[in-house]
Amino acid sequence: xxxxxxxxxxxxxxxxxxxxxxxxxxxxxxxxxxxxxxxxxxxxxxxxxxxxxxxxxxxxxxxxxxxxxxxxxxxxxxxxxxxxxxxxxxxxxxxxxxxxxxxxxxxxxxxxxxxxxxxxxxxxxxxxxxxxxxxxxxxxxxxxxxxxxxxxxxxxxxxxxxxxxxxxxxxxxxxxxxxxxxxxxxxxxxxxxxxxxxxxxxxxxxxxxxxxxxxxxxxxxxxxxxxxxxxxxxxxxxxxxxxxxxxxxxxxxxxxxxxxxxxxxxxxxxxxxxxxxxxxxxxxxxxxxxxxxxxxxxxxxxxxxxxxxxxxxxxxxxxxxxxxxxxxxxxxxxxxxxxxxxxxxxxxxxxxxxxxxxxxxxxxxxxxxxxxxxxxxxxxxxxxxxxxxxxxxxxxxxxxxxxxxxxxxxxxxxxxxxxxxxxxxxxxxxxxxxxxxxxxxxxxxxxxxxxxxxxxxxxxxxxxxxxxxxxxxxxxxxxxxxxxxxxxxxxxxxxxxxxxxxxxxxxxxxxxxxxxxxxxxxxxxxxxxxxxxxxxxxxxxxxxxxxxxxxxxxxxxxxxxxxxxxxxxxxxxxxxxxxxxxxxxxxxxxxxxxxxxxxxxxxxxxxxxxxxxxxxxxxxxxxxxxxxxxxxxxxxxxxxxxxxxxxxxx
RNA sequence: GCUAAUAUGGCUCAGCUGGUAGAGCAGCUGAUUCGUAAUCAGCAGGUCGCCGGUUCGAAUCCGGCUAUUAGCUCCA
Numbered sequence: 001x002x003x004x005x006x007x008x009x010x011x012x013x014x015x016x017x018x019x020x021x022x023x024x025x026x027x028x029x030x031x032x033x034x035x036x037x038x039x040x041x042x043x044x045x046x047x048x049x050x051x052x053x054x055x056x057x058x059x060x061x062x063x064x065x066x067x068x069x070x071x072x073x074x075x076x077x078x079x080x081x082x083x084x085x086x087x088x089x090x091x092x093x094x095x096x097x098x099x100x101x102x103x104x105x106x107x108x109x110x111x112x113x114x115x116x117x118x119x120x121x122x123x124x125x126x127x128x129x130x131x132x133x134x135x136x137x138x139x140x141x142x143x144x145x146x147x148x149x150x151x152x153x154x155x156x157x158x159x160x161x162x163x164x165x166x167x168x169x170x171x172x173x174x175x176x177x178x179x180x181x182x183x184x185x186x187x188x189x190x191x192x193x194x195x196x197x198x199x200x201x202x203x204x205x206x207x208x209x210x211x212x213x214x215x216x217x218x219x220x221x222x223x224x225x226x227x228x229x230x231x232x233x234x235x236x237x238x239x240x241x242x243x244x245x246x247x248x249x250x251x252x253x254x255x256x257x258x259x260x261x262x263x264x265x266x267x268x269x270x271x272x273x274x275x276x277x278x279x280x281x282x283x284x285x286x287x288x289x290x291x292x293x294x295x296x297x298x299x300x301x302x303x304x305x306x307x308x309x310x311x312x313x314x315x316x317x318x319x320x321x322x323x324x325x326x327x328x329x330x331x332x333x334x335x336x337x338x339x340x341x342x343x344x345x346x347x348x349x350x351x352x353x354x355x356x357x358x359x360x361x362x363x364x365x366x367x368x369x370x371x372x373x374x375x376x377x378x379x380x381x382x383x384x385x386x387x388x389x390x391x392x393x394x395x396x397x398x399x400x401x402x403x404x405x406x407x408x409x410x411x412x413x414x415x416x417x418x419x420x421x422x423x424x425x426x427x428x429x430x431x432x433x434x435x436x437x438x439x440x441x442x443x444x445x446x447x448x449x450x451x452x453x454x455x456x457x458x459x460x461x462x463x464x465x466x467x468x469x470x471x472x473x474x475x476x477x478x479x480x481x482x483x484x485x486x487x488x489x490x491x492x493x494x495x496x497x498x499x500x501x502x503x504x505x506x507x508x509x510x511x512x513x514x515x516x517x518x519x520x521x522x523x524x525x526x527x528x529x530x531x532x533x534x535x536x537x538x539x540x541x542x543x544x545x546x547x548x549x550x551x552x553x554x555x556x557x558x559x560x561x562x563x564x565x566x567x568x569x570x571x572x573x574x575x576x577x578x579x580x581x582x583x584x585x586x587x588x589x590x591x592x593x594x595x596x597x598x599x600x601x602x603x604x605x606x607x608x609x610x611x612x613x614x615x616x617x618x619x620x621x622x623x624x625x626x627x628x629x630x631x632x633x634x635x636x637x638x639x640x641x642x643x644x645x646x647x648x649x650x
Numbered sequence: 651g652c653u654a655a656u657a658u659g660g661c662u663c664a665g666c667u668g669g670u671a672g673a674g675c676a677g678c679u680g681a682u683u684c685g686u687a688a689u690c691a692g693c694a695g696g697u698c699g700c701c702g703g704u705u706c707g708a709a710u711c712c713g714g715c716u717a718u719u720a721g722c723u724c725c726a
Contacts, residue, residue, distance in 0.1 A: 101721095109653085109654080111655085112654085198653090198655085199655095199720060199722070200652065200721065201652095201653080202652075202653090202722055202723065205722075207651075207652070207722075207723045211652055211653050212653085212722095213653075213654085214653085214721070214722080242719085253717080254717090255700090255716060258717090259716090314724090339726095370726080373651045373652090373724065374651065375651065375652070375653090375721090375722085375723085375724095376651085376723080376725070377718095378719090378720095382724090382726085388726060486720085488721095490725075491726055493726085494726065525726070529726045532726065557686090559684070559685055560684060560685095562683075587682085587683070588688090589682095589683090589685095589686095589689060590686060591684090591686060591689095592688055593686090595687035595688055596688090599687080607686065619685085619686085621686070628686070
């Protein structure tokens with residue numbers, strides 16, 4: 001029979017396997033093959049071919065090949081765990097970005113110390129080089145088999161498979177696991193693996209279900225690649241803002257202040273001030289009106305906005321309330337604001353608006369408060385009080401598209417200045433099919449707004465992923481996502497269209513035809529949450545920020561006390577020119593001072609000695625540049641001022 | 651909130667199976683006045699996160715709380 005390849009064709013015996021095909025092409029290919037694709041479908045190497053099939057051999061060079069490899073490793077982990085702890089129950093064991101995990105229900109909890117034992121058992125399974133065989137069963141038989149092995153989670157999985165699903169199993173020696181596959185032909189193919197973490201995870205991702213034990217691991221083709229990966233992961237941790245930010249004196253936390261309440265120290269506060277001024281000025285240039293609204297309000301406001309019904313458990317409430325959110329004593333209840341929207345709406349409602357007043361663009365550097373669950377806090381990324389560049393554009397239906405695009409343009413501009421434009425991805429966060437009570441109940445509004453946003457996003461040719469059940473309680477969002485050093489993704493910036501607020505807040509404007517109409521609202525952030533953005537900046541630059549956002553741009557180091565006066569004179573001139581600088585006045589050797597200034601990642605270090613003092617020059621050490629140069633102080637100042645204004649990203 | 655781990659001077663960490671704390675860096679003092687990533691010496695600094703329990707005796711064992719970290723859930 002004839003089999004089609006990417007380039008050319010192959011003559012094989014009837015019923016030949018993919019592996020046989022690979023062997024016919026070359027022995028080398030057969031050795032490196034891990035799976036195959038028949039007519040584009042990923043399958044085992046043992047899968048048989050039919051005349052006319054298109055065949056592609058998958059190796060570890062392919063992403064899918066590595067996934068098959070890691071998935072097989074997950075099965076080896078499962079088998080090893082079953083060997084060591086026969087009473088445990090297996091749940092699921094998928095491949096993830098950098099490896100795999102397996103969720104397991106242990107009768108008695110295991111610890112990290114048990115990893116050695118499990119890894120040892122895995123090694124035995126690999127060394128035994130057991131063949132891995134696929135077989136299929138009808139549903140009833142499949143359930144029976146898993147019941148025999150007392151795998152209750154697998155039984156549940158089988159029962160939830162669609163009616164027409166093929167139910168397949170993989171058997172390696174005495175171990176059999178429910179799995180769609182494909183897998184490697186035998187366990188001996190695994191060369192380098194390691195178990196990396198031990199955590200908990202809810203069965204089926206639902207917090208109402210039992211929490212299982214999740215074992216994370218990874219596997220590579222070669223030991224050297226595994227080592228490289230582990231070292232890279234260690235290196236990434238050194239950039240972790242939560243460590244670096246503290247080391248560099250950017251922020252701290254205090255037990256007595258509380259969880260999720262970071263304290264920004266002078267350097268961190270300075271960076272935020274620089275970013276805030278930049279953003280507020282840019283917003284003003286783009287027609288935003290700055291507002292300053294209260295940090296708290298009566299529950300009455302949140303009842304109108306829907307927060308009281310949909311968001312109350314995440315709010316800090318001042319005063320005693322019952323489970324319906326009412327004061328048992330009939331007192332006035334205040335709450336810290338989790339968002340700025342309802343406050344800015346009050347400004348719009350102040351006085352009758354004409355269509356000529358629209359779009360009405362409000363923005364504010366707002367402190368917001370959200371009672372995140374205790375386990376959810378993380379450094380500066382997830383906190384309970386944060387500063388959001390929060391704004392609302394109140395406009396006509398016709399203006400929505402243009403205003404939305406302007407919001408995105410502003411965010412692009414800011415991301416460019418931060419050097420982060422290429423670090424983000426886009427998510428269209430919809431309610432989608434999910435209709436839980438966490439969303440405002442208005443199908444028409446949801447459908448209409450989601451459709452409207454999709455048209456805009458498609459028109460912008462944005463490369464976005466759609467995500468159901470990720471919307472805000474009041475509407476869909478365009479989320480601009482960024483990843484931290486651990487690869488965990490968070491929302492940096494969000495732009496949202498709200499179609500219901502006009503009506504629920506009774507906002508209106510008088511249109512050209514004299515009719516009162518409800519406006520549309522765009523909720524948006526330009527730079528996102530300052531603390532979170534700062535966290536990602538620390539990690540991106542490993543603390544070596546672009547000049548314009550450095551809390552200390554220049555450090556002046558006198559060589560001896562003789563030139564201290566000159567150093568101070570230099571610093572005074574720099575400060576007067578708007579350059580942020582410090583003088584290291586300590587009586588230390590110049591090498592010592594340079595070392596410290598460099599560890600602090602100061603962009604410019606100026607060494608001043610007798611020579612420099614004599615002719616009003618400075619010896620310039622640029623961060624990351626080996627050569628040093630002596631230039632006139634005036635010249636240096638002009639250069640730094642220019643560089644600062646340009647917001648050059650290095 | 652859940653599953654786990656961790657908590658020792660400002661920082662990084664030692665302190666084995668319970669006998670009552672130690673180093674390096676930082677700090678302070680003195681000497682040194684030095685030309686590009688750590689000058690030398692001395693001093694000081696800790697009720698071992700907090701509260702309770704077991705014990706003749708707890709940094710060490712047990713419980714509770716607080717905080718931190720990874721993950722789950724959630725999310726700007």
